[in-house]
Amino acid sequence: MLSPDPSRLPEIAMRLVALATLCLLALPLPALAQEDTPRITVTGSGEAAAVPDMATVRLGVTAQDANAGAAMDSASEIAAAILARLDGLEIAPRDRQTSNISLQPVWQNGEDSDGPRITGYEASNELTVRVRDLSRLGDVLVAVQQDGANRLSGLTFGLQEPGPVMEQARRDAVADAMETARVLAEAAGVRLGAVVSISQQGGGYAPQPMMEMARAAPAPVAAGEAVLNARVTMVFALED
Incomplete structure (x- = not known):
């Protein structure tokens, strides 16, 4: 076997590099082709509604005392009574959760040149409760207030199984985006191609809306609908 002339090795190497470059240029470049393809990007929105079958209530108790420990004990005692009442109303443990416990000083502005001073302490204990039987929601609200809940900060309605309703909302959103893309392509005089992403x-x-609720017996509620x-966002290719 003949060996190449060592003096010609650089020349041979350059020719091989040039040949490899020509081969690469001859191959299709999908990425570059995709970048050159005209595209259109659109957004779509959809919504679906259903009758709620669950309510979430945010309630709590606030107690004040000159002594910090006494304020906390008072709030804790009332919170324990509320939890016991929820047991009697068959609210499962998984459907009630302590969402916040706090203790803070109560300040009062001093007279004349005296600065603010602490006159006592305020303790609070907040609970989030899910009520899965809406026919008993009014009874639950009244019962916890009777046991000492003095903060009812909000009420929202929802679905225990939101999956099917959310699926319909997604379908409507996709249909909305596709219709928008069709109208824009038609107005521009081009054809809508395949979905890119x-x-x-x-x-x-x-x-x-958040609702502040005052004491009431019984407490009337209207569930409305859960939306x-x-x-x-969809990207379509465009065709001439």
Whole structure:
């Protein structure tokens, strides 16, 4: 076997590099082709509603005393009574959760040149409770207030199984995006091609108004409907 002339090795190497470059250029470049393909990006939104079958109540107790420990003990005692009442109302342990416990001083502005001074302490214990039987919601609200709950800070309604409703909201969002893309392509005089990508942004329950509730017996409530929304972004190829 003949060996190449060592003096020609650099020349041979350069020719091999040039040949390899030509071979690469002859191959299809999908990435570059995709970048050159005209595209359109659109967003779509959808929502679906259903009758709620669950309520979430945020309630709590606030107690004040000149002594910090006494204030905390008082709030804890009332909170324990509320939890016991929830047991009697057959609210499962998984459906009630302590969401906040706090203790803070109560300040009072001093007279004349005296600065603010502490006159006592305020302790609070807050609970989040899910009520899965809406027919008993009014009874629950009245009962916890009778046991000493003096803070009812909000009430929202929802679904125990939101999956099917959310699926419909997503379908509506995709249909909305596709219709928008079709109209834009038609107006521009081009044809809509295949879907290049699709992604979802956020989604979930539509905002509900927060309601402050005063003492009432019984407490009337209106569930209305639970609305879930979805939003998608879709990218389509365009054809001449």
